[in-house]
Amino acid sequence: MKRNSFVAALSVAVAATFSVGFVNITPKVIYGEDNRVDVYQVQRSDIREIADSTVALIPKSSLVPGAEGKIKIHAKIYGKQMNLCSSEPFFDQPAAANCSGSLVGEDLIATAGHCISSSDCAKYAFVFGYRMIDERRAPLSVAEEDVYSCKEIVAREYTREQDYALVRLDRPVRGHRVLTLQTTPVEAGDDIYVVGHPSGLPTKIADGAKVRSQNGAYFQANLDTYGGNSGSAVFNARTNEVVGILVRGAQDFVYDRENKCTVSNRCSDEGCRGEDVTNISYIVKALQQ
Template sequence: MKRNSFVAAVSVAVAATFSVGFVNITPKVIYGDDNRVDVYQVERADIRDVADSTVALIPTRSIVNSGNGLVKILSSQYGKEMNLCSDEPFFDQPTAANCSGSLVGDDLIATAGHCVSNADCSAYAFVFGFKMADAKTAPESLPASEVYNCKEIVAREYTSAQDYALVRLDRSVRGHRPLTLQRTPVQAGDGIYVVGHPSGLPTKFADGANVRSQQGAYFQANLDTYGGNSGSAVFNARTNEVVGILVRGASDFTYDRVRKCTMSNKCADGGCRGEDVTNISYIVDALKK
């Protein structure tokens, strides 16, 4: 994507394809410049506030009670896990999440339909605060109060056109505010950004994107996203309102046969297929029921 001035520093890129227990997450890709940065690098307080309402969907088996009100997040080193080339950004960061989500009610999370299952909504914990504190401080431990479980799936669709879910947590969320949802559909050319967990990494923010086309059930955009971003909230860059849920896109990686390692797949800013984003209207309607 085209870079803009939302961030204080530049350092980003990565991705992965995950199998999320029930279905395969469709990968995503980088368009133009790679705009993804860690939350601590974001200068704007309103964007940091939005990011604070993001959750990582982490397998419950990867969360261990450490005592003293803390939990340990079991993770792997991203670069080694994915056989990345050594110059890939985020190489040393932990990867733990399979999907992303966002807080849209006191106890309600919006995510992608392919990220959760009606058969077993307890497979994943919904974790706030899985982010880098600075360039070297990874979220290895978190307060147990930041970890929530699924009580029920309020609404869910997973078809070729619609891919969304609304999940009720086991208790009301404290310390994070529900996001505001846009009531009108985005149009081609609208500026947007995304917050989530590409490749299961700590929270990343990526701006500078635009809507390519509005398809009714979903829209296409040139967002810098990857597997693990599925379920991420996509925002109106002007109002910070949620306009959609990231669900699928182009391939994450290419293989460097000379170096024998994996590197980020990149497309021209207006190239490749684009990323598909379910319109937030489905969540708006589900919240009314």
């Protein structure tokens, strides 16, 4: 993909010195240039505000009450956990999230259907603000008020084509804005970007992507996403409206036999199968019921 337009050239260069991972059942991949960047690198205030409405789905077993109203997050180091080559981006960052989600109502989160169900609703925390503070400081804890629980599953489908869930939280969200949803489907060639937690990492933003095809239930695109991005909101790059939910894609990693470590799977912008994104219309309908 083209260079990330949300950051300065220097910021992109810094971003290329890290990488993180958490295995998920629906892998993704890098297309062209790796456009993933941390929130602190983004120059545009509107994009940072959108990222502030993203949640990480983290097992409650990984969260421990801390001092002064903080919740500690226990996470493994991405590069070591995945036996990555040292050249992989975000190698030293922590990986805590299983999936991603976004705020679409006062107390409602949109995510992927395979990320959560009624049987494991109580097992996950929905955490705002799981992001890098700067180049070196990782989110080892978050404010207690930014940690929410699942109250109920309002709507959910997980089939071959449809993969989405609408989750009601235990209380209304404060300090984060509700995202705007696009009411018309995207078309081939539309410019898009994604915000979420690739491989369980702190929040990443990746732009420079395009819609490849529209299939009705979902569309395909060349987004730079990984397992952990499942449930991530995908945005119209022109309007910043949510157009879909990232759900599946090509293989994340391949093994480097010469160096005996793992590296990101890379495809051309037009190559590989593409990433599948559930159309946001399913969430729009669920919100109207």
